[in-house]
Amino acid sequence: MGEVRSIVDEVRGEEAAAHAVPTTPEPGPAATPAPEGPVRERAVLADGTGSFADFYTDHYAGLVRLATLLSGSRDAAPDLVQDCFVRLHGRWSSVRDPLPYVRRSVVHACASHHRHAAVVRRVPSSEPEVAELGADELEDALAALPDRQRAALVLRYYGDLPDADIARALRCREGTVRSLVHRALADLRKVIDP
Secondary structure: OHHHHHHHHHHHHHHHHHOOOOOOOOOOOOOOOOOOOOOOOOOOOOOOOOOHHHHHHHHHHHHHHHHHHHHOOOOHHHHHHHHHHHHHHHOOOOOOOHHHHHHHHHHHHHHHHHHHHHHHHHOOOOOOOOOOOOOOHHHHHHHHOOHHHHHHHHHHHOOOOOHHHHHHHHOOOHHHHHHHHHHHHHHHHHHHOO
16 A cells, blocks of 8 residues: 555655745735745635636646546546536536536546547557556556546545545445445555565
8 A cells, every 4th residue: 555655645746846836926016925834725615606717726736636546647637637627617507516526527537538548459559569668566556457446446545535425426335435445455455465
């Protein structure tokens, strides 16, 4: 499990560095110093009122990290999340609780990404494959898990979500979530600790 945490910490560190905001104020009389301590998230009410732009700003980076872990592709993750936000924008006024809605959309988009990749792998390519160097054993093991097991594992250990929220995202019962996590960990132990 230490390897899962190290990948999660690595992804979080890269995202934090990519989205770091300089703390030096702009010159001029209207400049204000950067806030000290953690920045509080802007609230979006449960009935969906609030600014979509604020919601997007507050949750985009976290959902890209989630999609990166679920899809196994740092290149595809921003596109998958962006598509989910586009669909959410069209329903913004009718979605009562947007974060679980868009999180579930990201989980489903990543599953669809894996299905598409599986179809592409089955179709023979006319071009010779170029082997990628530096493949990480844990990322390969996560990618080999079934979609629902991988999603349950990432949502539990990366997203720190309780079973109820994972069950809502996967549209299953809480007992099923515990079973999925248990089976996924057993499969990972077979690959990582032979």
